Amino acid sequence: MSDDVKNQRPVWREEFSVDAPEDAYVLRRQFTKFLVLTSAGMACGNGWIWLRSLTADARPAYPEVAIARASEIAAGAVRTFSYPRAQDPCILFRRSTGVLAAFSQKCTHLSCAVYYSAERDRLECPCHDGFFAPDSGRVLQGPPPRPLPRIRIEQRGDDIFAVGVEEGAEP
Amino acid sequence: MNPLERRRRRSAIGAAMAFVIVLLIVQMWLLTATLESYLAGHHSVAGIAFAVSLSLTLICGALYVMVMRLDRRGGTDSPRSSGGPWQIE
Numbered sequence: 001m002s003d004d005v006k007n008q009r010p011v012w013r014e015e016f017s018v019d020a021p022e023d024a025y026v027l028r029r030q031f032t033k034f035l036v037l038t039s040a041g042m043a044c045g046n047g048w049i050w051l052r053s054l055t056a057d058a059r060p061a062y063p064e065v066a067i068a069r070a071s072e073i074a075a076g077a078v079r080t081f082s083y084p085r086a087q088d089p090c091i092l093f094r095r096s097t098g099v100l101a102a103f104s105q106k107c108t109h110l111s112c113a114v115y116y117s118a119e120r121d122r123l124e125c126p127c128h129d130g131f132f133a134p135d136s137g138r139v140l141q142g143p144p145p146r147p148l149p150r151i152r153i154e155q156r157g158d159d160i161f162a163v164g165v166e167e168g169a170e171p
Numbered sequence: 172m173n174p175l176e177r178r179r180r181r182s183a184i185g186a187a188m189a190f191v192i193v194l195l196i197v198q199m200w201l202l203t204a205t206l207e208s209y210l211a212g213h214h215s216v217a218g219i220a221f222a223v224s225l226s227l228t229l230i231c232g233a234l235y236v237m238v239m240r241l242d243r244r245g246g247t248d249s250p251r252s253s254g255g256p257w258q259i260e
Contacts, residue, residue, distance in 0.1 A: 028188065029243075036234075046201065046217075046220050046224035049206060049221070052209065146210060166212075
């Protein structure tokens with residue numbers, strides 16, 4: 001085979017003149033553009049949180065819902081209920097001191113259901129051993145990053161009403 | 172373009188890209204911290220965090236424009252492809 005024939009480009013190459021390595025080449029400005037678009041995406045994320053916080057501040061008052069009768073809950077006893085929506089599980093319990101308290105039942109770590117341990121007087125998450133204080137919901141131990149949301153309750157006669165939710169209750 | 176000028180240009184582009192990456196890491200931290208704070212019920216920081224994040228994006232955009240101009244002004248430093256038995260014309 002002569003050199004002329006060897007060096008001759010195939011005919012299909014004339015028709016389809018795309019070089020794969022060249023196609024995969026990323027320019028510096030393309031890479032920077034990608035970084036800037038990622039940055040814009042994160043700014044949008046922050047904007048979304050800001051908008052959510054605006055609407056959260058304007059949220060109407062929580063409903064008042066009768067959740068239990070005080071006489072039915074002895075010291076160490078627990079009652080579960082949903083508040084403010086049907087898909088928001090909560091836990092109501094009476095401590096050994098006689099004080100009633102209610103919290104969201106979803107652990108702030110990975111949303112496992114927490115339970116009240118009367119013997120240790122604390123709320124416990126069995127998934128990763130996260131413990132919460134029974135008075136404020138603050139984290140005592142474990143991976144939960146935030147306190148449990150506290151459900152505000154009011155006792156009227158023998159009835160106990162849930163009247164609101166306090167996010168991130170401080171000790 | 173002389174080699175010194177080319178080296179300076181390349182350093183400037185590299186520095187700008189590194190700075191964009193640093194700003195991006197700061198933004199990632201800001202986003203996660205803001206989300207954490209929002210979920211904890213502290214809503215007041217969300218507006219400030221958004222303003223800061225937007226500012227960082229604008230700085231990144233300005234750096235991108237700078238990189239683009241420098242990159243275009245100098246042309247490519249090396250052939251875009253050395254692979255393949257043929258040359259694209």
